[in-house]
Amino acid sequence: MTAAEKLYELIQALPESQVNExxxxxxxxxxxxxxxxxxxTIPPGTLTGLRGIAKRPEAAPSDPELQAEYTDYLTQKYQ
Known part of the structure; x- marks a missing residue:
């Protein structure tokens, strides 16, 4: 007997108020x-408005350029 069949049998024995519960x-x-x-699921169009928001107008920097930029940032911050 499936769970749905057991539930159906139990419900038949209950008063109407409990069946409603x-x-x-x-x-x-x-x-x-x-x-x-x-x-x-992400609804369609959710991310569409954000595409390209962080995109740089020039080509992406190389790893050494990023390291140099970050080193300069840290040097200026902690002087």
Whole structure:
């Protein structure tokens, strides 16, 4: 016997007020599951406005250039 069949048998023995409680709880769980599955996907267009926001107009710097820039930054910060 599946869980759904067991639940159906149990519900038949309950008074209507308790059946409504079970229904409300089942609807709550269903909505909660829908919210979880929707929140795990990024809606289309969410990141579109951010593309290129940190892009430099010139070519990307090389590793030695980045190291030199960071060294200069730290030197100025801690003088």
């Amino acid at each position: 079970v229904l409300n709880f089942a609807e709550f769980l269903h909505q909660k599951q829908r919210n979880i599955s929707h929140s795990q």
